[in-house]
Amino acid sequence: MTPIPRWLTPLRRSLKSVLRPRRIAILEACLIGLVSGLAAVLLSQSIGWLGLWRVRASYTFSAYWVLPLFGVGGGWLAGVLVERLAPEAAGSGIPQVKMALAGLPMPLNWRVALVKLVSTVLVVGSGFSLGRQGPIVQIGASLAAQMSHWVPTSPDYRRQLIAAGAAAGLAAGFNAPIAGVLFVIEELLQDFSGLTLGTAILASFVGSVVSRVWGGGGFVLTQQAPILGRNLADTLSGTIAIRFSVQDLPFFLILGSLAGLLGALFNQGVLASRRFYQRTIPLGLPLRMAATGLVMGLLIALLPETFRNHAGLQNTLLTGDTTGFLLALAFIMKFLLTLIAAGTGAPGGLFAPSLVLGAALGSFVGVTSQAFITQLAHWGWVATDWVEHLAAPYTYALAGMGAFFGAITRGPITAIVIVFEMTMSFDIVLPLMIGSVVAYLVAELVARGSIYDRLLALNGVDLSKDSHTLNTFMSELTAADVMQKRVETLSSQLTLDEVKQAFSRSHHRGFPVVDNGKLVGIVTQSDLMQVRLGQRANRSDVPRLYEFMTPDPIGVSPHDTLSHVLHLLNTYQMSRLPVTEGRKLVGIITRGDIIRAESDQLSGKVDQRGPQPDPSYVVYQTRAPAIGQGRILVPLANPHTAPLLLQLACALARDRNYELECLQVIKIARSQATDETVVNISAARRLLQKAVRLGRSWQVPVHTQIRVAHDAAHAILETVHERHIDLILTGWKGQSTTPGRVFGSTVDTLIRQTACEVIVVKWGQDLIARMVEAAASGNTLQEASLSLAFDRWLVPLAGGPNAQRAIQLLPALTIFSEAPEIRLCQVFEPTVLPLDTQILDREAAYLERHLHGTVHTLPVQATAVADTLLALTQQYHCDVILLGASREGLLQQAFKGNIPAAIARRSRSTVILVRSAVTNTPHPAAWETPPSRPDT
Structure with a gap:
């Protein structure tokens, strides 16, 4: 590492004052929101174009071969893309994002984002009963993860950027910036730190603005929204007000209970469908999705024409201008079609289907409640004006959307805010709260956990609260927890030959330079190489260490977190940093120390954090005759x-x-020396002595040892x-x-x-x-x-x-x-x-x-x-x-x-x-x- 010229010091300080972490975070959040918003626009417009072409073709030609043909072609092409280019792009994408945020190995990059975008267009546009909001969450997170690789950042900050990308994607998909932030906090990240909130909020706001300005649209419930090109459009008349009265309270409680029960049943159905495809249908992803597209195309062709256009069906359900039979048929068929599509692992989300199912269920309850109260009024059991005070079916539909969404994702707050942001009506908040909270409580009683956690559990991934400590330990541990306290140092007055001898005797690639207990510099192998290449060949005197060392080195304090330490190591491309209190050297921390701390966290060895482990120390051993042709080692831990x-x-x-080698290991904390710590070996000796007696009965030589x-x-x-x-x-x-x-x-x-x-x-x-x-x-x-x-x-x-x-x-x-x-x-x-x-x-x-x-x-x-x-x-x-x-x-x-x-x-x-x-x-x-x- 070459020393920085003194004339560059003011410039470096100026750059540090301009490019402060908070300002960089704002810039990155805006860029993430912009890119995620543009991706949402492209995804929405492409699905709208392909869907419009498909619907028009079904009216021009026979729907019995047009719809299955689109399903087969779109499913097969999407399956080939996912299987060959990015298997991580399968499914809704939210479980993959949760894995990445939990610190588990899950690729998120531009390749995953591109494959996810194209395959989602093919799947949703060709008629699969899935949505685009889940995929856009993974797309936004993947784009943010790719950008975080371009600029060195700490793992904790990279995780926050991924969360911001996910929030921006959801905000752009729904035109609901607040809901995007809440979904990340409630479902994905569960982190309320200031930096997380600031980055996610700004990225969500920018993504939502880009989506609105450039036509990405979303689930906008306004009279101006077109039927095609937006996933949930609607022609709710602006003159009809949303109302809610006391007479509606029992029916909204019923709606919440039904949404909770059916939402839990829906989650169970998705899991059962996924197991069925995995265990019963021995086909690759392309053929599996093509077969599913064929079945779905045939089923939709048999249904009324309204079912061919998902946006038109959603509009019909919201307005409530239909019969109870059609509402029940819409719920049942959408339920089954979504289970069939989700089980294949096709790239598509469950947000849109859950909202449609909730709208159908809510409209059905609204229509039924009106018919029920009307009949009671006809019999004279209630006042006739009760019918006039009942909420309209579309109010029930909106409340049902939030209730069913919350029952599936187990995010009631996000559900309430999403529907509120789509309607921008405060009158809907109370019905939404009643339906969503009741649905959440009932669903949790039936089966705990969101659909995304259960899908991960189906694949053997457990993201319980205990496992989330993996994400935050680098923010909780400090340099003092893992640094090496015993540091080899050099004096600045050493000659070049003496420094070379110090490097030759040690495995270290660098040494702190200390004078009178104060850190004055650092010397690395790169500094020695520069001297050897003749940079000082024209000098007759022997160079001293202070002449070629790096003065005023970058260091950390004992209280700095490992996230900050790793950020500095990545930014300046170094392998070690001195740890100082003021100018006093108290330790040194390397990349190996951080990797070791992470490994200990993964292994659950919280009590083993500390410096590099010393070699084990044998405190007891016995030897038998070495007459065998080999040895079997038997570590004994459970008596x-x-x-x-x-x-x-x-x-x-x-x-x-063979001979037997019986081993007992007594573990101690890393702060203790293995060759100095006093341990009690009486219980271990008794067990090993029993092993020796057993070996005699089998006529097998048994060696024993106890190691600390x-x-x-x-x-x-x-x-x-x-x-x-x-x-x-x-x-x-x-x-x-x-x-x-x-x-x-x-x-x-x-x-x-x-x-x-x-x-x-x-x-x-x-x-x-x-x-x-x-x-x-x-x-x-x-x-x-x-x-x-x-x-x-x-x-x-x-x-x-x-x-x-x-x-x-x-x-x-x-x-x-x-x-x-x-x-x-x-x-x-x-x-x-x-x-x-x-x-x-x-x-x-x-x-x-x-x-x-x-x-x-x-x-x-x-x-x-x-x-x-x-x-x-x-x-x-x-x-x-x-x-x-x-x-x-x-x-x-x-x-x-x-x-x-x-x-x-x-x-x-x-x-x-x-x-x-x-x-x-x-x-x-x-x-x-x-x-x-x-x-x-």
């Missing part, structure tokens, strides 16, 4: 399941002629390296609360970072209960382990080396059963015919030669692999499921699920997962069939 784990380890060790460590995974990795481990056998509790982790921090680290074979065991719930009871009754290790009897095994096969290695383990593991019953299963796609059972037959023949039990083969056709295997486990009452571990990527796990982890998490039986040793062999996906294996 209740340790006997079971040791039984399996002894069986494997005796079969392979800051991190259990690091201690295990150090043991693997020092003791030359060939196999790791570890337990798993069956669940992981860590976002982005499959089995948890420790197990995931072992699977990914060790070259040796890894076996992970999740014990069955009944087996654990018996072990706890045995331990409570005072049974010895050997007596408690007698309950380990595995008679019925289910072994799925996929042809990879992990499944192949699992088969090789069976002869040793079935030693606990006198007559084991093995079922080898292979799951084929439903479209695969004939079934190739070569793998099943070969593995069955191998097991029959090496086992003393029975072997059955089960070829099965299904799309949901995990559900099928769990059903087979229950059908045959299997004690154990033996699986090869999966190596899927994190993004794929988030959307499709890691099959072995899903089975282990949901099964009540014992599950054993095997990951074979990592060698230089090809990746498992490159293997067409397993290599031949000798019988001995």
Whole structure:
């Protein structure tokens, strides 16, 4: 890093005074609002043009082939775009935005925005019963995320820009700037910080203005709105006033209750439709959407002509100039059509359908209430003037829109403000509040959570409140929490040769320069390189450090947040910053420290924050004769399941002629030194001594050790390296609360970072209960382990080396059963015919030669692999499921699920997962069939 010339100092200070963070935020918010508004205009106009062409063609030609043709063509083209260019653009887009704001891996960029825009035009314009408001939220967020990459920002500020883009998109889509901000706060971000509110409000305002000025329109309920080109238009007469009386109160309560019940049913239907498509229809996204477009086109062609034009149908529902039968038909058909469309994963939102469904339901309640009161007045049970004081059906329609919207999204405040901003009538606020709040409460009683959270949960993503701490921890932690307090420093009077020697002896790439306890500069490898390239070759004297160091370095205080630190590191492209109090150096913080803090947060190790962990320290160990051909490492953490784990380890060790290495890790805080902290090892020693006695009964050598460590995974990795481990056998509790982790921090680290074979065991719930009871009754290790009897095994096969290695383990593991019953299963796609059972037959023949039990083969056709295997486990009452571990990527796990982890998490039986040793062999996906294996 080169020193900044002194004559540039005033200019730098001037730029800092002009480009203050608040002014930059205002500029960015305006730019985000402008871009999002233009995108909303383009989306709205394109959908209007394609929809108008489709409706006119249906009147000119036969609707029975025009509407299905548009559905097939638009669905197939959109499916191809999404599947090949941006799979993240599928669905409404709001769950993806929530994932990104929660800190989970989810791409948001210009590619996603462009594919989302084009595919939404094709889907909505070709007649799918979906809307454009959800997609424009993802488009706005994607454009904002792309712009945040162009200018280095902190993760926290980038998250706020994404939220501002989402707010601007929704505001432009509805022409409702306040609703856009409230939706972000209520549903997406749940953050009330000043910067978030200011950025989102300004972006929403600009987006809404752009949408109004350049014709993007929205859900504008005015007499001037055209029928086509806007999603919810309407010809509400300006002379008709919205009124509300006491007589309407029971009917609005009924409306809210119905909206809550039907809204919860709608959410359940969307989830059921999504499961149906995933598990029952084995088609790719293009064919699935084309088939859905065909079905929807045929159904709409059979309905009255009003249903061909979504905007015209919405207008009819709002005005209330129709019969109760048509209103009921509109609600039922819109309900079904939306479920069919949403289940495919087509790019389209649920905002517009929910508002239409609410309008139909509200109009139906309004018409019914008028007929009911009229009949009561005719019988003389109520006064005749009650009919005159009742609200008009369109008032019920507007209240129904807000109620149904709030029941689906679980955002009653946003629902109220959206409809209010569309009507700009204060008279509608009270009916809206009654209907929306009642609908929200009823829907929460029936099934908790919004449709977006439940869609994410369906894909294995949990965004509970606990997981939101991942988003804010960088704003809560300070530099003092993670900085390195022990800092190597240099004096400014050192010569060039002495500085080179300091760099050669250390792994650091830079040193603070300190004189008399005060920070005077910083020197990096780049500074040394400049000197070596001859910048000072013409000088005869030996340069001193103060001559080529960077004086007056940028630093942070101990109270600065990690977000601010990372912002400075990105802005100035540095790898470390000194931490100072005044000019006194108190520590140094690097990118590695921030990454480590983030990893600790992901792993749930809140108590482990601090400096870089020290190597683990062995405080106790015993050694047995080294007579084995290899070693099995058994980390013992749970005293209740340790006997079971040791039984399996002894069986494997005796079969392979291995030794056992039993390890206990005692974790301490990073603020404590591993080699100086006093720990109590009495309980750990007792457990290890029992392991030694068990090894003697199996005639297996058992080594033991206790390590004090800051991190259990690091201690295990150090043991693997020092003791030359060939196999790791570890337990798993069956669940992981860590976002982005499959089995948890420790197990995931072992699977990914060790070259040796890894076996992970999740014990069955009944087996654990018996072990706890045995331990409570005072049974010895050997007596408690007698309950380990595995008679019925289910072994799925996929042809990879992990499944192949699992088969090789069976002869040793079935030693606990006198007559084991093995079922080898292979799951084929439903479209695969004939079934190739070569793998099943070969593995069955191998097991029959090496086992003393029975072997059955089960070829099965299904799309949901995990559900099928769990059903087979229950059908045959299997004690154990033996699986090869999966190596899927994190993004794929988030959307499709890691099959072995899903089975282990949901099964009540014992599950054993095997990951074979990592060698230089090809990746498992490159293997067409397993290599031949000798019988001995």
